[in-house]
Amino acid sequence: MDSHQHVHLQEPVRTVLLEAAGRLGIPTRACSADILYCGDFYGQTGTGEPWPEGITVAALERIITSLGTGVTELGCHPGEEDDFESVYCTERTTELEVLCNPKIRQAIEQNSIRLAAFPPAPGLD
Numbered sequence: 001m002d003s004h005q006h007v008h009l010q011e012p013v014r015t016v017l018l019e020a021a022g023r024l025g026i027p028t029r030a031c032s033a034d035i036l037y038c039g040d041f042y043g044q045t046g047t048g049e050p051w052p053e054g055i056t057v058a059a060l061e062r063i064i065t066s067l068g069t070g071v072t073e074l075g076c077h078p079g080e081e082d083d084f085e086s087v088y089c090t091e092r093t094t095e096l097e098v099l100c101n102p103k104i105r106q107a108i109e110q111n112s113i114r115l116a117a118f119p120p121a122p123g124l125d
Helices: 004-009 013-024 057-066 089-099 102-110
Strands: 035-038 071-074
Touching: 004 013, 057 089, 057 102
Parallel strands: 035 071
Antiparallel strands: none
C-alpha cells in the first residue's frame, strides 16, 4: 500500500494506512521490515527541480549493484510522452528508456536479481 508523495510516512495517515494494510494482509511501502524501499531512481530534487543525473543508465546500474539481500521495491515512474500531463512527464519517458536499456537487464542478471511483482490483495484483484 502506498500514498501520493509518501504522505503515509507521517501521522495520522501512517496509523490509518498501516491498520488497513494489516487487515488486507499487504505490505505498506517503506514500513515493512521484510521489504525495503529504494526511491533513488528519480529525476527531480526534493524541491522539484530537474535532476537528470538520477535517471541515467549509470545511476540505475549503481542502484542495482548496491542492493542488499532480500526483497527491495524500486520506486520508479516510467511512462510514455502522451500518457498524461504531469510535471514529471519528461522524466517518465527517460525512465522508460533507461529501464528498457539492455545494460540494465545485464546488470540485473549479473547481480542475480529476480524481478517480481506483488500479488494482489485478497478481494482486490
